[in-house]
Amino acid sequence: MAGAVSSKGCQKIRGSQIRDLLDAKRYVLFDCDGVIWNGETAVPGAPEVVSLLKQQGKGVFFVTNNCTRPRENYVQKFSRLGFNDVVQEEIFSSAYCSAVYLRDVAKVQGKVFVIGGNGVYKELRDAGVPFVEEETDVAGGSIYDCPLDSEVRAVLVGYDEKFTFLKLAKACCYLRNAECLFLATDPDPWHPLRGGRVTPGSGSLTAALETATERKATVIGKPSRFMFECIASQFGVDPAQSLMIGDRLETDILFGANCGLDTMLTLTGVSQMDEAEGYKDSDAPDKKDFVPDYVVDTIADFLQAQGED
Structure with a gap:
């Protein structure tokens, strides 16, 4: 083996x-x-x-x-880089597999609160999994006065360049319900960038939420x-x-x-x-x-x- x-x-x-x-x-x-x-x-x-x-x-x-783009955008990238015979069905991203898990395995009965980007939202939408639409938080708003959706039954954490303290706080509130699922697209701690710089990965955001909630996420990706x-x-x-x-x-x-x-x-x-x-x-x-x-x-x-x- x-x-x-x-x-x-x-x-x-x-x-x-x-x-x-x-x-x-x-x-x-x-x-x-x-x-x-x-x-x-x-x-x-x-x-x-x-x-x-x-x-x-x-x-x-x-x-x-990488959960930042939906599979159809991956097909476009493959083509752009000279891979001319790759089809969507051959691509398994953590965003796509997370949507499959929520639909076919967890069979979540309610909405998903997402910490993530467009790739996750698009795959959830294509899979027919309801989610809380990405919100534009009011400047100066806090967890004391922001609305929470009573239909949330799962929290999914992925790479999120717009990650905020308020998103973390909302996720903490949802996960106080022991019946609310806690999922992560992947555990990657960081990603290399050009010029020797790095960016925090999904795993870093998941770790913050795990610390705050004293719960462990179910990881979907590698x-x-x-x-x-x-x-x-x-x-x-x-x-x-x-x-x-x-x-x-x-x-x-x-x-x-x-x-x-x-x-x-x-x-x-x-x-x-x-x-x-x-x-x-x-x-x-x-x-x-x-x-x-x-x-x-x-x-x-x-x-x-x-x-x-």
Whole structure:
């Protein structure tokens, strides 16, 4: 099982080794940022890799914790960056999967209060999940006098560039009801930006609310299994025949391990080889699932592998 202690843990592979691995898999799951693109720039060779895998009959899926845009906007981004054969049904974002969870699993009977952006709102609307419409808070207003919606039965926390103390306070009030669900799109603590800067992620906002309410959120995105369960239920994907490729050990690689997938780290994003080897050499058993089965410099290595004997 992926993530277990084995001789292949953290194995740097290339050439025919990559080809043999791909030949043994029917399904390939990609994280997006740091794997197939960085911001608004495609990783060199990534569009050709995706097309090649599809030509070989592989099932290709994209699993991203980024909840800032709806799936239809992801299709536009793929096209803009030169990926011309990606369709909406292959994209599983934390915003989309959160809407699916609320509709099909939780079957929430009431409204959802959202800390998040347009991506979350659009996916909830498309799934037919009622939510409290985004409000423009009155200047100087406080939790003492702001209205609360009596129909709220769930709080969903995602990335929110318009996050305010008042949103946090409202969410706290709703979650005082033990029957109110507490969900998070993803646990990502931060995201890298250009110029070496960072921005707080959904996990940071969720942590604030967890501290304030003394409750723990149910996480929908990676490394939770639910995103893979969404794919498996719709496409009949077998974990034993699947490969998860990501750039972040604590989310992408752990996600693969949690779901029973072989895992591959690509070094074009957040995590690097020394971190992976550090987890491999750790005496802590809970760190072993952060260790990728395989490592490549970039997924463009897949192209070179096809030409080697």
